Amino acid sequence: MVNIGVLASGRGTNLQAIIEAVEEGRIEGEISIVVSDNHNAFVLKRAEQHNIETQYINFKKFKKREDYDKEIIKSLKEKKIDLVVLAGYMRILSPYFIRTYKNKIMNIHPALLPSFPGLHAQRQTVEYGVKVSGCTVHFVDEGIDSGPIILQKAVEVNDDDTEESLAEKILKEEHQIYPQAIQLFSQGRLIIKGRKVFIKEVNLR
Numbered sequence: 001m002v003n004i005g006v007l008a009s010g011r012g013t014n015l016q017a018i019i020e021a022v023e024e025g026r027i028e029g030e031i032s033i034v035v036s037d038n039h040n041a042f043v044l045k046r047a048e049q050h051n052i053e054t055q056y057i058n059f060k061k062f063k064k065r066e067d068y069d070k071e072i073i074k075s076l077k078e079k080k081i082d083l084v085v086l087a088g089y090m091r092i093l094s095p096y097f098i099r100t101y102k103n104k105i106m107n108i109h110p111a112l113l114p115s116f117p118g119l120h121a122q123r124q125t126v127e128y129g130v131k132v133s134g135c136t137v138h139f140v141d142e143g144i145d146s147g148p149i150i151l152q153k154a155v156e157v158n159d160d161d162t163e164e165s166l167a168e169k170i171l172k173e174e175h176q177i178y179p180q181a182i183q184l185f186s187q188g189r190l191i192i193k194g195r196k197v198f199i200k201e202v203n204l205r
């Protein structure tokens with residue numbers, strides 16, 4: 001059973017997909033806490049509706065990013081979290097946070113990394129004119145969207161796609177691959193070697 005802590009800042013549709021995967025038994029684990037830097041975030045309501053503990057931590061109360069991160073880590077430690085899932089979390093984690101949960105932090109990015117890292121990935125995609133984009137689940141390292149890639153899913157970019165229509169198409173795939181990646185983690189099937197992630201086959205008898 002993997003004990004999951006989620007950090008999120010926004011509407012929380014990825015959290016919703018993960019909650020459903022847990023409730024349907026696709027993920028062998030439990031979401032023990034959802035932490036947000038935004039107390040109006042709809043993600044907190046979604047968590048409460050499923051009786052998941054939530055915590056809002058006000059970033060402005062801390063002088064340094066590391067102090068803020070230490071406050072989050074305190075809550076995660078209390079809950080004995082094994083895996084930190086970033087689900088639309090709009091802050092960059094300090095190196096201290098990343099070291100504390102080395103290879104135990106996942107993120108989802110709405111582009112096929114290493115293309116279009118950073119903010120507004122779907123806008124960057126449409127403006128660039130690529131024909132294929134998608135989403136990437138990766139482990140978090142100290143760079144921006146640069147950690148070892150776990151799963152990716154491609155979608156076609158059509159001539160009439162806008163930032164919004166592309167975001168919607170990609171989001172549908174996010175909701176598939178994020179729970180899948182967490183499921184693989186919960187089954188102990190993700191092996192990181194350097195910057196590559198290998199997925200262990202299951203032994204079927």
Ligand code: GRF
Pocket residue numbers: 010011012013014015087088089108109110171174
């Ligand atoms: C998603 O597009 C995800 O790829 C990005 O932030 C967005 C979060 O959406 N990291 P939601 O809050 O899960 O609906």
